[in-house]
Amino acid sequence: MIEVKDDWCKGCNICIDRCPVDALEESDKLNKRGIRPPQLKKENECNYCRYCELICPDLAISVIPDEDIKKVEKKTLLSPVGGIKK
Amino acid sequence: MVEVKTAEELNKKFLREGMWPTIFCNGCGHGVVLEYTFWALEELGWDMDKTMFASGIGCSSRLPGYINADGLHTTHGRAIAFATGIKAADPDFNVIVFTGDGDCAGIGGNHFIHAARRNIDMTVIMINNFIYGMTGGQLAPTAPLGSIATTAPYGNIEHPFDICELAKALGANYVARWPVSHPYQPIKSIKEGLQKKGFSLLEFLAPCPTAYGRRNKLGDIKKHWAWYDDNTILIEDYDKIMKYGSVKEKEEVKDKMQIGVFQDIQKPGFFELYDQLMERLKVEENKKREGKK
Numbered sequence A: 001m002i003e004v005k006d007d008w009c010k011g012c013n014i015c016i017d018r019c020p021v022d023a024l025e026e027s028d029k030l031n032k033r034g035i036r037p038p039q040l041k042k043e044n045e046c047n048y049c050r051y052c053e054l055i056c057p058d059l060a061i062s063v064i065p066d067e068d069i070k071k072v073e074k075k076t077l078l079s080p081v082g083g084i085k086k
Numbered sequence B: 001m002v003e004v005k006t007a008e009e010l011n012k013k014f015l016r017e018g019m020w021p022t023i024f025c026n027g028c029g030h031g032v033v034l035e036y037t038f039w040a041l042e043e044l045g046w047d048m049d050k051t052m053f054a055s056g057i058g059c060s061s062r063l064p065g066y067i068n069a070d071g072l073h074t075t076h077g078r079a080i081a082f083a084t085g086i087k088a089a090d091p092d093f094n095v096i097v098f099t100g101d102g103d104c105a106g107i108g109g110n111h112f113i114h115a116a117r118r119n120i121d122m123t124v125i126m127i128n129n130f131i132y133g134m135t136g137g138q139l140a141p142t143a144p145l146g147s148i149a150t151t152a153p154y155g156n157i158e159h160p161f162d163i164c165e166l167a168k169a170l171g172a173n174y175v176a177r178w179p180v181s182h183p184y185q186p187i188k189s190i191k192e193g194l195q196k197k198g199f200s201l202l203e204f205l206a207p208c209p210t211a212y213g214r215r216n217k218l219g220d221i222k223k224h225w226a227w228y229d230d231n232t233i234l235i236e237d238y239d240k241i242m243k244y245g246s247v248k249e250k251e252e253v254k255d256k257m258q259i260g261v262f263q264d265i266q267k268p269g270f271f272e273l274y275d276q277l278m279e280r281l282k283v284e285e286n287k288k289r290e291g292k293k
């Protein structure tokens, strides 16, 4: 489960862009700034890596693993920092 | 002590109530540095009543205001001088300085140099966004050649300051540089810097979409953040390529900004030496007194 403090979100979409398995999308509700905070896509592919939680500039996301739900883990798109692009 | 597992719990523990959300623009990197520092502090389990923050003036220098701990929001460029004062008054305090490239490398440059040289016990977290963000985008001394700023409308012709190289040369105990765009290495590195006795410098490369990105045509927030992935290289990789790489590989990496831990040594800090000096003087004084009896 992803908990977003809607009114803290400024809509940078860094969480959506950088999620290694592309599990997030903009929601259809507007917060008081007129921003669409992120939500998990309908088909939940989140692997609870907590990357979005760590990188949100406004500390707006909390990741809480649903322990009972078992699902296939998607391969990560994450590439290491630095180095040469292949 | 309750174990902190989520950002929600982290906020409750470290954020000063009522101060959030920040004044920072959408896509600004400053908030991320604060968050990484929180996770590092959480992992260390430091007593926040024994931890003090200091900062100068600038967007980056607003950070201590968001933390539920004592802090000094001081004058422009002087954070390190105040931090030295805190440490001198009570060496039991852990002192952390948040500062910007303008605040630390520009107006505060001399304070920085001498605190590093004296190896004063503190951790300086300098957020380098290549610009004076708060005042609307004047050229910072760290801005890469060619950067556009309000005071460099035709492109910067001044060679940028490499603050990590400087700190290294001055013999600071811990020196590291990281972009904010990946969380794991920075959190670990902040932890190492905080634990280190003596002077530690952590430089963060952070986007300022408003005053730097926009003028320098770095694109939207997503592209601006990706700039840091594409234009940095780990120091270990850089060294290997420069030693064994082909001409083409060397050409590719030669202008990238190196990131990583540049120095990790264990020189005695100023206050360690000061304590030893005091001990020595006490012994000598006592000897003199005994002689008089």
Ligand SMILES: Cc1ncc(C[n+]2csc(CCOP(=O)(O)OP(=O)(O)O)c2C)c(N)n1
Residues within 6 Å of the ligand: B057, B058, B059, B060, B061, B076, B099, B100, B101, B102, B103, B104, B127, B129, B131, B132, B133, B134, B135, B140
């Ligand atoms: C003595 C003095 N000179 C100039 C200023 C104006 N001033 C305020 S913030 C700032 C630049 C801050 O730049 P930086 O430290 O890089 O912080 P940023 O906003 O980029 O995070 C300047 C020049 C001031 N407040 N005091």
Ligand code: SF4
Residues within 6 Å of the ligand: A004, A008, A009, A010, A011, A012, A013, A014, A015, A016, A037, A038, A055, A056, A057, A058, A059, A060, A061
């Ligand atoms: S990273 Fe944070 S502020 Fe940015 S869109 Fe996601 S939740 Fe909102």
Ligand code: SF4
Residues within 6 Å of the ligand: A002, A018, A019, A020, A021, A022, A023, A024, A045, A046, A047, A048, A049, A050, A051, A052, A053, A063
């Ligand atoms: S926890 Fe990881 S996988 Fe899940 S939404 Fe966040 S970044 Fe994506």
Ligand code: SF4
Residues within 6 Å of the ligand: B023, B024, B025, B027, B028, B029, B030, B059, B060, B129, B133, B134, B207, B208, B209, B210, B211, B212
């Ligand atoms: S002006 Fe730049 S540094 Fe200041 S809050 Fe905005 S993006 Fe951040």
Ligand SMILES: [Mg+2]
Residues within 6 Å of the ligand: B058, B100, B101, B102, B127, B128, B129, B130, B131, B132, B133, B140
């Ligand atoms: Mg700056």
